Amino acid sequence: MARRFVLQPREPSPADPGLTLDYAADLDSQQHAAATAGDGVTLVVAGAGTGKTRTLVYRVAYLVETGVPPEQIVLLTFTRRAASEMLTRAAGLLDGRCERVRGGTFHAYCLELLRRHSERIGYPQRFGVLDAADAADVVDLARTRLGLDRLPKRFPKKRTLLAMFSAATNRGLELDEVLAEEYPQYAEHLDLIERLRGAYAETKRRTGVMDFDDLLALALELLRENPDVRRQVAGRIRHVLVDEYQDVNLLQADLVEQFQSVHGNAMMVGDDAQSIYRFRGADVGHILEVQKRYNGARVLKLEHNYRSTQPILDLANRVLDEAVEKYDKRLFTDREGGDLPALVAAPDDDMEARFVAQVVLDKREAGTDLNRMAVLFRSGWCSYALEAELNRRKIPFVKFGGLKLTEAAHVKDVVAHLRVAENPADAVAWNRALRLVEGVGPTTAGRLLDWIGAAATGGGPAAAVQMLRQSVDEVVPSASVAASVGRLVEALTPLRDDDMPPEEQVERLLGYYRPVFERVYADDFPKREADLDAVVALAARHRSRTALLESLALDPLDWTQEPAEGARKDEPPLVLSTIHSAKGLEFDTVFLIHALDGVLPSAYALASSDEEDEERRLLYVALTRAETELYASYPLVQYRRGTGQYLTEPSRFLSGLPESLLEPWSLVEEATPPASGDALPEADRPALPRSSGGA
DNA sequence: TGCCGCCTCTTTTTT
């Protein structure tokens, strides 16, 4: 029987002369209590703008100062941006001593673990990582493999299938429970869906790839089924800190439990009012039940808001008040005064864009840096009109969320070729590369894949390329197609050299791919060209092909967009972001655009009051990003193909609020360009100058 | 078999 010997905690005295930071002076009393909390499990319930990040950063510094080796601290977050921001801030506090703190997203951290112990779960060391689009392709491969050429009518599409699989995995449910709960219309196909799920899993394993959910699920399996690995991994985690804990799903909550299982030190920070990831299996229940899961966990609160003015908080509090599910949350601030938030009705989205651009320029003129302002929206497409307007006015901006560059077809093409070099068993990558060969369609590609698969399992991955070269003639319809496939193989062969620097691999690959690229994207390849150079640049920043591919799979942070032409050099750009991607950030001025019913709340999220509440929290998150100025705006008309122009309604969460909370503005177009010194039509109603760029 | 053009549909949010 193993025995547990309990060591008394070694409490550093508050006056410990070894501490270089003055924690008591830099933090308020609640923040101080959290940052300097003793060992064990601590839940910090922190409202919006209460200095959560600051507190975590000081916590890290405190641990390091009190003798915890930085590399034994693990700081987990949900986005790479949050991770890097926090690690950078911590590093800045104790000049470099915090640099070796481990951390990143759950997915990235799990990937690292799996890479190190892949043999324990039956994966090759060089397994690949699938994004959502790749995963959809694997579903197709799995389907073909099951011999299911024809699916029943009214059968879920692959995107829906993946969502079902994901819900089951992330929430620890059986497929039939997910179907009954969320997809009753497909319940009759349970058997077939189940078979597809099995084939999907089998295909991933056979071809050595994992999807995002696998990163979490397999890491958990690795730790649970290999006590020695768990002891080794958790033994090196003296403290685990988790930000945005309200957004963990079951797998992530379980992983945290594993990570702290040796030392028993965990700090979870979160705000149940800001839970916005239910759609991917997050469950506020986990933050609410921390005390149940960890007997004796202490609970601390941060309630003092330092970010926003009172009028902004009043509005945010009001929005939350009307949730069906009540929150015991009222933020208070010392920042008295400040302007009322505005609800701006714009005639159409072009005028809305001009309004935002104009206020942004005015504020920049008045001394607010562009990157202290942000434009937030519900979905990626909401900012299209604004992006055009910002380009016209040469205002530099970066956009977070929405479509990613790594999802662009031509970037995925390049990545697919690299993945084949990395892991010749990777059938999805092969498939993509083969389909780009002129004359190769689904059928030919399928036959070639069978050859490759046989070679990869039989003679090992290295044999695959060799085998393919010999077999091409037998499988391919014509000699010219065989020659084309041969050229692909010739292009890939030198890339298998692992010592070749990644940028050289990409450069060489582009020698093969460029002609293909110009043929496949004949109508618009010049516009796409810059992205290929960006891949080369990204490759130059990575040590190995493996590292490059990981970075590409998990959304590279340092994938820089070039600044708009004519932009001031080095001026930090205006931030455009989905609300989801803006979580945890703060800005002097926030514009919430397209605050429309059907957009926020999304028309797809109105089936239940739970879903509507999540949309409401999303609005709450958006509003509480603002420090001093807040503008919510919406266009009065929208266009939709088919329907044409139609009238809109402002967000149900914002319409009907008293003018003492949210001041209605309307936009009026000035008839003539203003002479200098002219008064505005009304003091607080900015007029729009005539559009300079045309609509 | 593969390619092309025409059709419709559907449109969150992220790792």
Add this chain to the structure above:
DNA sequence: AGAGGCGGCA
């Protein structure tokens, strides 16, 4: 707007 499905043609 863009993707995916389908039918007809080379």
